[in-house]
Amino acid sequence: MVESQLTLYQSGDMQKLAIPPRSRFYHLEPIGIGTPYVESLAGYLIRLAQEHCVNVGQLILAEIAPLIRREKSQLSGQKVDSISKVCGIDRDRTALNGMGLMAANLVMALEVLTRRNDLRCLTLLPLAEIVSKRDLLRPIRAWCPICYQEWLNSDQSIYEPLLWSIKIIEECPYHHHRLLSKCPHCHQQQLILCRNSRPGYCNKCGHWLGQRSTKKVVPNLRKAEIFDNHSSYILNNIEELIRAASSHKLPTESSRIQQIFFRYINQVCGGNVTALSRFVGIGVATLSSWYQDATLPQIDKLLQFTERLQISLVDFLTTDILAADGLNQAAILPPPPSRPRKHLKRLDKPRKQVIQFVLEQVLQESPPPSLQNVARRLNCRPLVLQYHFSEICSLIQLNHASFRKLERQQRIQPILEAALDEFPPPSLLEVVRRLGYKNNSYLYTYFPSLSRQITERYKDYIKGCGLEERNRISQEIETIAKEIHSQGYKPTRRRVAELLQKPGVMLNQYAQDILRQVQRSLGYE
Known part of the structure; x- marks a missing residue:
C-alpha cells in the first residue's frame, strides 16, 4: 500500500479585510477646483445625473430630496413630487450656486452621496461673510458658446463654470465673447437647473449651444490693462476672488470686513468718511453701514471701492497693510471744500x-x-x-x-366708516386710492382700528367668494362626471375638462381631488 505524502502550507490570515466605505453615487471629481473656472454646484449636479444615465429630476426626487427633507423638519411626512420643493421655483434656483441655506443643503446632500468634501468650493458659500446676496447671481443661465465648442472639439468634459452665474460678469474672460442668455435656436431664456438639463444643450429645444469663434483670441490681452479698463478689472478680480475662495484664503467672519473698512477709513482719509465717500463715489450712509457692520457690501460697490483705491479685491480682503505706497490722505483725497459757517440771524x-x-x-x-x-x-x-x-x-x-x-x-373717518357698510366690501387699497394717497401706511398710522376692520372684512369676503366658487365648480364637475358615466364612458380628467365652462380649472389640485371622489362614488378605482 502506497503511503500518501501530506504537504504542509503556511497558515493563512483569516481575519476579515477592512473594506473602505462605499459612496451611494460615483465619486465624481469636480472640474477646475482651485482655478477661476471652477465648476458650479448646479452644473456638477447635472453632470452627476448624466454619469448615472438619469435625468436631473429623477436624481433629485429619488436621492437628494429625502436627505434634505430629513434636515428640514417642516417637510417631514410630505411627499416631494416636484424639484421646485427642493431647488426653488423658477429663477430662485440660482441660489443653488449662492451662499444661502439652499446651497448649503445641496452641498450637504451631495457630499453624503458622493463622499467628497470639496463641493463647498463649487458655490459662493465662502463669500457668505464678505459680500451681500443682493444682485450677486444672475437669475437665468448664461454661457460662452465658444467655450462649449472648444471643449467638445478637444474631447474635454462640458460643464457650467461658477463664473458664468455671477451677474456682474458679462463676457467670457478667455474669448472676450459676450455671455449668451438666449438660445440661438428657440430664442428662449433658461433656468439654472431644470428636470432635463444637460451641459452644453438648450433646456427648451435640446439644441447644441456651442459655436465656432470668428475672432482670433489673444491670450492675456487684458492682464496688462488691469487698472485702465473697467471690464478687465472686474474680470481679473472676480477670477482672483473665486480662486481664493476655493483655496480657503478669505476671511470667514463679518467682523473682519468691518475692521478692514474701519482701517481704510482711518489710514486713507484720517477718519473723514465724507471725503472718502466723495473720492470713491459711494454714499456716506452706505460706507457707514459697512464699517459699522450693519450690512455687507454688494459685489459691484465693493469692486468700485477697490478700483478707485487702485488695489485688488483679494489684497483688500487679506492684506493688513495698505498695498499701494500712494494711499495716503494728502495724495489720494482732494482737500475738502471750505464753506462759510452759517449763523442764526441776530434780532435786535x-x-x-x-x-x-x-x-x-x-x-x-x-x-x-x-x-x-x-x-x-x-x-x-x-x-x-x-x-x-x-x-x-x-x-x-x-x-x-x-x-x-x-x-x-x-x-377721513366718515369715508372709512362708510366703507364698512359697502357691499361688496372694498379693499383698503381701494379706499386709499379714493382718498388720494399712495399707500395704506397713512391710514394705519392714524386710523389703525378702522383700517384693520376694512382689511378683515375684505379678506372674509374674498374667502367666502372662493368657497362659493369651489362649491360651484364641485357641483359642475359632479354633474358632468355623472352625465359622462350615464353615457357609458369613464369620466376622465380630459373628458370632464372639455365640458367645463373653464377647462383650466382641472389643472388645480382641488378640482382633481373632487373628480377622484366622484369617480370612486361611481365605482371606478
Missing part, C-alpha cells in the same frame, strides 16, 4: 418785540397755521423763531398738530 430788540406780537396773534388764528407758514410770513427761518421764542413756537406747533388731527377725523 424792536424786531423781537414785533415778532413776539405777531406770534401771539397767530395763537388766536383759526385754523391755526404751521410754524413753517408763520416763518415765511416773517421772512425768517423756523430755527430762528424756535431759538428766540421757544415756548410760543411750541404752542403754535401743538395747535397746528391738534387741528390736523381734527381735520383728519372730520374728513
Whole structure:
C-alpha cells in the first residue's frame, strides 16, 4: 500500500479585510477646483445625473430630496413630487450656486452621496461673510458658446463654470465673447437647473449651444490693462476672488470686513468718511453701514471701492497693510471744500418785540397755521423763531398738530366708516386710492382700528367668494362626471375638462381631488 505524502502550507490570515466605505453615487471629481473656472454646484449636479444615465429630476426626487427633507423638519411626512420643493421655483434656483441655506443643503446632500468634501468650493458659500446676496447671481443661465465648442472639439468634459452665474460678469474672460442668455435656436431664456438639463444643450429645444469663434483670441490681452479698463478689472478680480475662495484664503467672519473698512477709513482719509465717500463715489450712509457692520457690501460697490483705491479685491480682503505706497490722505483725497459757517440771524430788540406780537396773534388764528407758514410770513427761518421764542413756537406747533388731527377725523373717518357698510366690501387699497394717497401706511398710522376692520372684512369676503366658487365648480364637475358615466364612458380628467365652462380649472389640485371622489362614488378605482 502506497503511503500518501501530506504537504504542509503556511497558515493563512483569516481575519476579515477592512473594506473602505462605499459612496451611494460615483465619486465624481469636480472640474477646475482651485482655478477661476471652477465648476458650479448646479452644473456638477447635472453632470452627476448624466454619469448615472438619469435625468436631473429623477436624481433629485429619488436621492437628494429625502436627505434634505430629513434636515428640514417642516417637510417631514410630505411627499416631494416636484424639484421646485427642493431647488426653488423658477429663477430662485440660482441660489443653488449662492451662499444661502439652499446651497448649503445641496452641498450637504451631495457630499453624503458622493463622499467628497470639496463641493463647498463649487458655490459662493465662502463669500457668505464678505459680500451681500443682493444682485450677486444672475437669475437665468448664461454661457460662452465658444467655450462649449472648444471643449467638445478637444474631447474635454462640458460643464457650467461658477463664473458664468455671477451677474456682474458679462463676457467670457478667455474669448472676450459676450455671455449668451438666449438660445440661438428657440430664442428662449433658461433656468439654472431644470428636470432635463444637460451641459452644453438648450433646456427648451435640446439644441447644441456651442459655436465656432470668428475672432482670433489673444491670450492675456487684458492682464496688462488691469487698472485702465473697467471690464478687465472686474474680470481679473472676480477670477482672483473665486480662486481664493476655493483655496480657503478669505476671511470667514463679518467682523473682519468691518475692521478692514474701519482701517481704510482711518489710514486713507484720517477718519473723514465724507471725503472718502466723495473720492470713491459711494454714499456716506452706505460706507457707514459697512464699517459699522450693519450690512455687507454688494459685489459691484465693493469692486468700485477697490478700483478707485487702485488695489485688488483679494489684497483688500487679506492684506493688513495698505498695498499701494500712494494711499495716503494728502495724495489720494482732494482737500475738502471750505464753506462759510452759517449763523442764526441776530434780532435786535424792536424786531423781537414785533415778532413776539405777531406770534401771539397767530395763537388766536383759526385754523391755526404751521410754524413753517408763520416763518415765511416773517421772512425768517423756523430755527430762528424756535431759538428766540421757544415756548410760543411750541404752542403754535401743538395747535397746528391738534387741528390736523381734527381735520383728519372730520374728513377721513366718515369715508372709512362708510366703507364698512359697502357691499361688496372694498379693499383698503381701494379706499386709499379714493382718498388720494399712495399707500395704506397713512391710514394705519392714524386710523389703525378702522383700517384693520376694512382689511378683515375684505379678506372674509374674498374667502367666502372662493368657497362659493369651489362649491360651484364641485357641483359642475359632479354633474358632468355623472352625465359622462350615464353615457357609458369613464369620466376622465380630459373628458370632464372639455365640458367645463373653464377647462383650466382641472389643472388645480382641488378640482382633481373632487373628480377622484366622484369617480370612486361611481365605482371606478
